[in-house]
Amino acid sequence: MSKERLARLVLLPELELVKSVKLSNRILGLLCKKNSTHEVCPKCACPSESVYDHRPVRIKDEPLRNKLVVLLINKRRFYCSHCKKPFTEPISGIGKGRRTTERLRSAICWAAENFHDLSRVQRHYDCSADTVYRATYDSLELRRRKRLYPLPPVIGIDEHSLRKPKGRSTVYSTIIVDHTHRRVYDLLEGRARAEIEEPLKRLSGRFNVRVVTMDLSPVYRTLTKEYFPNASIVADRFHVQRLFTKLVNRFRKRITGDKPSHPMRKLLLRNAEDLESHERRIVIHWLNFHPELREIYEYKEAIRRFYKIRGYHRARSALGRLLLRMGRSSISEAKKLRTTLM
Template identity: 30%
Template sequence: MEIIAEQLINLPWIELVKVEGVNPLHIYARSKKERVCIHCQSKRLHIKDFKERQIRHENISFREVFLKIEARKFKCLECGKFFWERFDGILPHNNKTEAFRKQIAHQAFRGVTKKDIAKDYDIGEATAYRYFLEELLIKSKQRSGYQCPKVLGIDEHFFTKKKGYATTFCDLSRNKVFDVVLGRSEKALEVYLRKLEHRDKVKVVVIDLSQTYRSIVEKYFPNAKIVSDRFHVIRLINIHFLKFWKDLDPVGSKNRGLLSLIRRHEKNLTKEQKQKIEKYFKQYPELKAVYLFKQKLCRLLLIKHRTAKQCKNLIPVFLKYIKQLKESMLDSMVTLGNTLDSWSEEVVRMWRFSKSNGITEGFHNKMKMLVRRAYGLLSLSFDAIPKFVPY
């Protein structure tokens, strides 16, 4: 009986004490492994203290499993040092087994959204997402080299408070994330980039408007054309527009109802909602002008799948908009104009191209965008382009 239970738990060192409950299942256990000092490997140890560690373990057929492990504190009689015993498959100070984290990551790889994972396993969405990234990191470390995709997407993601940012590498022609590397500076990515095989075969790299990524691409992907990420460009425009609005009317720009209407894509507005915006704009005619301009600019930049000839006709329109921004005498609009100017080539290439790191683009607030981006990343492991449920 005990052997069957141990096989189910699948942690070779475990010695069962008792099992309680059905769902959740509480498994009381201790380690049967012989302990040696973690400092000097001596076997002459004295037990000084006990505590019970509650650890979440992988689900057994949809039932939640918690291990209640008796952990011991030892004093080494050889070197005199104290230490708490450690368990294979459980990291120190962690209340989830590695098997559990793998189970979560596996769900994510299969394309289950982090929202569903969070619900099924009763954990936070951010946690589910982090396990997924961690698993990707482990896989990337196990690989010695990787053949670059022809269409590469490079994007940064917030990882954890401790580890900061991570850079994801996507194969955009197959809509798959193929690697995650800790850090987002050239120094942090250098070792990884050097071991990438066939970098010279990369034709297109999609990045956000980051100077760091631009110089990385120029250095490591000599034959690639840089295309700016549509999702980030639209977001940048919206950020500058909101900044302008905030400077103009700090109170009105904080009104949630108004904010949600003005952020919304014009085609998603009802007649009443349009009237409400119009009424507000009567107080601020200059805001209306900038709003309409912003809509025009976004419409232009959302164009895709154009031929080279069609693009040639669009370029003067874009350059005219940039000029208008730079001459507007409005701080945030001038800044936007300068940024778009320095990225104009990369932005213009978006018209010929349909891929985006964010997969979806639109006029959402920053929070929703971040959630959706994370959401998109999880679903990216699908072979087919995932269908999104719109907000």
């Protein structure tokens, strides 16, 4: 491999390769230097061209082809005529006072999350446990600071099951999603009002929120009206459609029993337009013998088609017709579901 190609693949952008040195069977040393006509003083921001002296440093870099890479840099020290003090030239990709590159620290963080244990990370990168912990926690702190921003205009609130201890009830939490940046904004312990009320008060930018998507939980709806007064509440599509699919499954169980393996279960829960022609005929023929289930199934398909309607007025008209039809139904569950929708 030529010197120029090796420099492009391995070195940091500001460094120039002088020569490569074999330090051991596993360690590859790269003697390099930084070419610049002047440097800026970090204290007074005045440029300086006067080289004070040189300081050789060894910087550990990300491994290359299972070989450890050490950058041997002869750093220059410049003299600032304004401050009357020397300073060492900075190199992008290497933190001040550190003996490891940022890409090595990023690689260690990735390994700490994906390797079986931290001992393997130490052996793979030939580093101490302190280096692994420092790199990992510095990365976590940087991620934490990136999320310290006010709430965006559009957020989502939903419950999330954390774990289910053996012999005890499931432990739930409340997750707040940033829809603007498509990532999790915060995770609050618990889902009851008494558990999440205080954490909601401490959130910054509550008055910036304009839209909150959520399930049909009355607790979340009440808290949203109280702590996000400028926000409009939008029922999440998934939870609305799940009301109908659960009702279809409940009526199906009355006929076939509680058998998850029953072939009609999957056919009834799938979208009608996704069924093959022979599957659609089977569903229609089977539902003709069960008129109540057929009616609930038609409601499920109607609400699914509702979310595909384009245009506010057309959608409002379609929803009104669906609610009117459900109100005239003789099935008590359909009337309760209509009340929930309204």
